[in-house]
Amino acid sequence: MERSAVRVTVDIVIFSIREDALQVLLIRRKYDPFRGRWAIPGGFVLDRESLEQAALRELREETGVEDVYLEQLYSFGDPDRDPRGRVITVAYFALISSAQALRPGTDAEEAQWFPFSKLPPLAFDHRKILEYALVRLRNKLEYTTVGFQLLPEKFSLSDLQRVYEVILDKKLDKRNFRRKMDLLGILRPLREWRRQGVSRPARLYRFSAHRFERLRDKGILFPF
Amino acid sequence: MERSAVRVTVDIVIFSIREDALQVLLIRRKYDPFRGRWAIPGGFVLDRESLEQAALRELREETGVEDVYLEQLYSFGDPDRDPRGRVITVAYFALISSAQALRPGTDAEEAQWFPFSKLPPLAFDHRKILEYALVRLRNKLEYTTVGFQLLPEKFSLSDLQRVYEVILDKKLDKRNFRRKMDLLGILRPLREWRRQGVSRPARLYRFSAHRFERLRDKGILFPF
DNA sequence: ACAAAAGTGTTCGATATACACCCATGT
DNA sequence: ACATGGGTGTATATCGAACACTTTTGT
Numbered sequence: 001m002e003r004s005a006v007r008v009t010v011d012i013v014i015f016s017i018r019e020d021a022l023q024v025l026l027i028r029r030k031y032d033p034f035r036g037r038w039a040i041p042g043g044f045v046l047d048r049e050s051l052e053q054a055a056l057r058e059l060r061e062e063t064g065v066e067d068v069y070l071e072q073l074y075s076f077g078d079p080d081r082d083p084r085g086r087v088i089t090v091a092y093f094a095l096i097s098s099a100q101a102l103r104p105g106t107d108a109e110e111a112q113w114f115p116f117s118k119l120p121p122l123a124f125d126h127r128k129i130l131e132y133a134l135v136r137l138r139n140k141l142e143y144t145t146v147g148f149q150l151l152p153e154k155f156s157l158s159d160l161q162r163v164y165e166v167i168l169d170k171k172l173d174k175r176n177f178r179r180k181m182d183l184l185g186i187l188r189p190l191r192e193w194r195r196q197g198v199s200r201p202a203r204l205y206r207f208s209a210h211r212f213e214r215l216r217d218k219g220i221l222f223p224f
Numbered sequence: 225m226e227r228s229a230v231r232v233t234v235d236i237v238i239f240s241i242r243e244d245a246l247q248v249l250l251i252r253r254k255y256d257p258f259r260g261r262w263a264i265p266g267g268f269v270l271d272r273e274s275l276e277q278a279a280l281r282e283l284r285e286e287t288g289v290e291d292v293y294l295e296q297l298y299s300f301g302d303p304d305r306d307p308r309g310r311v312i313t314v315a316y317f318a319l320i321s322s323a324q325a326l327r328p329g330t331d332a333e334e335a336q337w338f339p340f341s342k343l344p345p346l347a348f349d350h351r352k353i354l355e356y357a358l359v360r361l362r363n364k365l366e367y368t369t370v371g372f373q374l375l376p377e378k379f380s381l382s383d384l385q386r387v388y389e390v391i392l393d394k395k396l397d398k399r400n401f402r403r404k405m406d407l408l409g410i411l412r413p414l415r416e417w418r419r420q421g422v423s424r425p426a427r428l429y430r431f432s433a434h435r436f437e438r439l440r441d442k443g444i445l446f447p448f
Numbered sequence: 449a450c451a452a453a454a455g456t457g458t459t460c461g462a463t464a465t466a467c468a469c470c471c472a473t474g475t
Numbered sequence: 476a477c478a479t480g481g482g483t484g485t486a487t488a489t490c491g492a493a494c495a496c497t498t499t500t501g502t
Binding site for chain 4: 173175176179180183195197198199200201
Binding site for chain 2: 088
């Protein structure tokens with residue numbers, strides 16, 4: 001068998017809802033190739049770590065956050081995707097709660113949130129990766145509970161609906177949305193309300209993980 | 225940045241319906257590690273080929289078939305998954321029509337179909353890969369048209385139903401199944417019938433690709 | 449009183465499920 | 476005539492989509 005002179009990276013599409021928009025975290029490249037361009041955070045897989053560990057490490061280095069939803073997206077391996085040589089990347093996507101503050105630019109890299117609808121020119125094939133990540137996120141939103149990963153622990157139903165609306169990029173009907181969430185049976189209402197400026201206070205809810213497990217057991221979700 | 229001393233393979237889970245069962249093609253390893261064990265066909269990615277090209281090449285080498293449904297499954301990169309060192313594999317799955325004959329054991333490798341329900345002990349983490357492939361195949365079956373890829377060009381509705389039944393491992397109602405297929409609007413009835421032994425001849429159908437494209441455009445499918 | 453967001457039910461069409469008998473053919 | 480698989484319709488339950496007004500609060 002032939003040896004393959006290949007290097008492997010992980011790249012992580014980091015989504016968050018900020019300022020009522022779906023945003024992704026990008027870093028500005030300091031070196032060639034694509035110096036000055038924006039890129040998805042990532043880096044080489046180290047010798048003794050799994051792909052997921054590598055993704056978590058990069059995520060920690062880039063943002064300082066630890067507890068996030070992380071899912072493998074797809075592997076991209078066009079021979080010409082990196083001008084430096086043969087580099088295959090395993091792309092992940094991560095969801096960060098809008099409450100989580102990032103430790104800014106830890107390894108002296110310029111990092112910045114961009115609304116998905118206003119992406120700058122990107123390095124490598126990162127535009128393609130981002131677009132596929134959005135497709136997956138939208139699909140997952142419809143048949144799983146990933147949406148909750150983008151919210152803080154306590155949230156109102158309007159918060160939740162806004163998450164769905166900005167990701168799917170369409171208005172949803174409030175009554176239908178609430179009924180659906182209610183039927184899912186994974187929301188625990190709290191005895192807490194939150195005043196949002198000048199109007200009626202909104203009841204807060206918590207995502208009920210253990211009811212969610214039953215859904216998982218019914219095979220609605222995925223094994224990794 | 226650190227170099228990663230990694231090699232990359234593609235492995236292909238090859239599904240087919242044979243003898244009214246879902247089967248996978250395995251090859252017997254001739255060399256260590258895991259000499260004598262059965263394994264999913266695969267091999268190293270070459271310098272100038274994409275991941276998909278590598279998968280297609282392995283598929284051709286292993287089976288002689290060219291026109292198949294091929295989809296990337298998942299990348300597996302546990303540091304200890306291969307005793308020879310760091311090998312990351314990008315797993316694909318392929319669907320082969322039951323009509324397609326394989327060029328047998330071309331590169332002097334012993335290849336054999338195994339019913340999914342009677343898998344032998346497998347090399348590496350290939351058992352895990354196979355199990356995930358089945359989960360994906362089942363999911364895809366429900367919201368896409370991959371099922372047709374397992375049939376020859378002309379098929380009866382009973383043939384089609386059998387595909388669904390053996391993959392999902394449950395009996396389906398004939399009338400409901402036919403109505404659903406009819407509503408999908410992707411079957412073209414032919415003026416041809418086939419006698420199956422001693423009973424009434426079954427009408428044959430053809431999968432209508434161009435109607436299918438409309439479904440694809442509606443975003444029901446995936447980009448790769 | 450009014451502005452702003454929270455909250456709440458009903459109707460309708462589409463889709464999924466359950467269920468049983470007749471038909472065409474070869475032996 | 477019978478054994479074998481092919482073919483067909485109806486009734487019910489469930490789910491998603493459309494749609495408008497009242498409530499609570501701060502100013």
